[in-house]
Each structure stands twice: as structure tokens, then as C-alpha cells.
Amino acid sequence: MSLEFVYSEKGKRKLIDSGHLFVKDAATEEKTFWKCDQYQNLVCRARLHTRHDKIVKRVGEHNHAGNAARVEVVKVVNQMKNDARETQDVPQRIITNSFISLSQAASGLMPNISILKKTIRNTRRLADRAPPNPNSLVDLVIPNDYQITHHDDQFLMFDSNDGWHRAFSELIGASHPTVWKFISSLKDEQALNEGKIEQYVAGANPPPSKKVYRDTAVRIKRIVQDYDNRDRMDYLRGLAHNFNFKAHLS
Ligand SMILES: [Zn+2]
Known part of the structure; x- marks a missing residue:
């Protein structure tokens, strides 16, 4: 079974x-390597190791019971935020939809409606x-959010190298529609590539590439060797000259 993720309030995976x-x-x-998210609150020592999209080792015991309802709530709130970003639905409708699928235990743990409405408005504003x-x-x-990948790894790094600064400066000068959109599309690209690399490491063959890419x-390769x-x-x-981001920016 592949790994399943949710995102916290702060966007942490x-x-x-x-x-x-x-x-x-x-x-x-x-x-x-993963640690239980109660490592601080409850000083829980449970740890996990994952490799190629699989859990390969569990270390230590939780010092608290698992709470499927709590996980369900986080998942549903994630889904609500997604709907807030990707649909034009009014908040009431998004909230109603999310409650339909909830178990009774999870319904009891959901934040109250006015807080959920606020969450939806904030998500849309952001x-x-x-x-x-x-x-x-x-x-x-x-901003910090633009410096890390979707997997929380450092993604944009500055050096004091003049050439790099000049190159980035040119990018800003030519920014269309915005440099933020550009960085976001790089992040998406990075996430996609990380996923592909994991699949190749796990033994999948890369698809034959089109002639233009070959x-x-x-x-x-010639430029790198030079x-x-x-x-x-x-x-x-x-x-x-050999990269084209047009498809992502338009
Ligand atoms: Zn724990």
C-alpha cells in the first residue's frame, strides 16, 4: 500500500x-525517517522509516492510543481547503459536502461551523x-513557503555568486505573469520529478522519450561536458536555451 499524507494547518506534510x-x-x-506528531506534546517515542513509498520499519511504541477520528478530521479539513481553492462553491456547501462522508466519531471532533467558514475564507484569500x-x-x-518543496525540503538556495544573481534579476525583469507563478511551477515540476525518480528507483522503466527530448x-550533455x-x-x-516553461506559465 502506498503512503497516505495529510497537511497540517501550517502546511506541513x-x-x-x-x-x-x-x-x-x-x-x-x-x-x-518520521516521528510521531505527538513527540512533543506527549513525548511519544514512536518512529517510522519509509523507503520507496513504503513503510519499512516501525521503531518504538506510541505512549497513547491511535485516533482514527482525529485523522479523519484532518483529512476532511484538507479536502475542504482543496475545494475552497479549486471550486467556486459557497462555504456552506463545501462544509455540507464534507460532513456527509464523516463518521459519527469524527463529526464530534470537527471544528464548529463558523470556524470552518473562516478557514475556507482564509484559504481562498491566501x-x-x-x-x-x-x-x-x-x-x-x-517568503518561506516559496523556498521549500512540497516535501518540506529546502528548494531555493541563494549563493552570493554574481552570475546567479544577474540571471535571477533578468528573470524578474522578464517576469510574466509573475515570478511567484514561475517559482510555484518549479515546485510542481520538482514534486513530479521526485515522484518519477522514486518510481524508477523502485524498478519502473522510464517511458521512451520523444525524439525532441532525446x-x-x-x-x-554537450554543454555540460563543455x-x-x-x-x-x-x-x-x-x-x-534548452528549457521551456511556457506550458506551465500560460
Ligand atoms: Zn505517538
Whole structure:
């Protein structure tokens, strides 16, 4: 069975296991290590190891009972937020829909209706509110949410390298529709690639690629092999010519 996740209020990803929720503790290339999300509240010592989308080890016992209803509530509230972002339904309707599928135990644990309505409004407001598009590097403050991947890993990293700054500055100057949309699409792309890599590691063969992509791969390889002969901007520009984000930005 593949892993199932929910997102906390703060957008942190949590792994579901038998009525318990786990948060990411650490990761190696091979494995991800998870700790019970009650590690602080209840000083619970239960841990999990996952590998290739499977739980491979359970370490320690929970010092509290699992609570399937609590997990159900988190899942339903996640779904409500999704509906808030992706539909035009009025809050009352979204809430009604989410209650239909709930067990009695979970219904009793749901936040009250006025809080849920507020959650829906806030979710919609946040979805609409990307930061203003920066006009120069001085204006550029990248919110935390744009710096991490959907899996909570550091994703955007700055170095003090002038070439990189100049390249990013050009990107901002040419930003259309916005640099935030661009970063979001990179995040989506990254999540997709991580998923694919996991599948390949697990033994699935990559699908045969179209000729145009094979040709691009050959060109990129040639540029990479030429790294020592190019200055950094020239190298980056060469690579950039072989990428096209248009489909995601439009
Ligand atoms: Zn626990």
C-alpha cells in the first residue's frame, strides 16, 4: 500500500499510519525517517522509516492510543481547503459536502461551523495573494513557503555568486505573469520529478522519450561536458536555451 499524507494547518506534510500522524524527522537518499506528531506534546517515542513509498520499519511504541477520528478530521479539513481553492462553491456547501462522508466519531471532533467558514475564507484569500511582483533585486524577499518543496525540503538556495544573481534579476525583469507563478511551477515540476525518480528507483522503466527530448538531452550533455571552456553566464545561458516553461506559465 502506498503512503497516505495529510497537511497540517501550517502546511506541513504528515504521514498517516493506523490512526497516528507522523512528521518528517530526517532523510537519507535511501530512507525517510518520521516521528510521531505527538513527540512533543506527549513525548511519544514512536518512529517510522519509509523507503520507496513504503513503510519499512516501525521503531518504538506510541505512549497513547491511535485516533482514527482525529485523522479523519484532518483529512476532511484538507479536502475542504482543496475545494475552497479549486471550486467556486459557497462555504456552506463545501462544509455540507464534507460532513456527509464523516463518521459519527469524527463529526464530534470537527471544528464548529463558523470556524470552518473562516478557514475556507482564509484559504481562498491566501490562494489569491501571492506577494507583489518585485521590480528589482532589492525588492525581492522570497517568503518561506516559496523556498521549500512540497516535501518540506529546502528548494531555493541563494549563493552570493554574481552570475546567479544577474540571471535571477533578468528573470524578474522578464517576469510574466509573475515570478511567484514561475517559482510555484518549479515546485510542481520538482514534486513530479521526485515522484518519477522514486518510481524508477523502485524498478519502473522510464517511458521512451520523444525524439525532441532525446535531441535536447544530447545538446544538454554537450554543454555540460563543455563546462570548463565556458564562463558561468555562458554556461547557464546555453542550458537555459534548452528549457521551456511556457506550458506551465500560460
Ligand atoms: Zn505517538
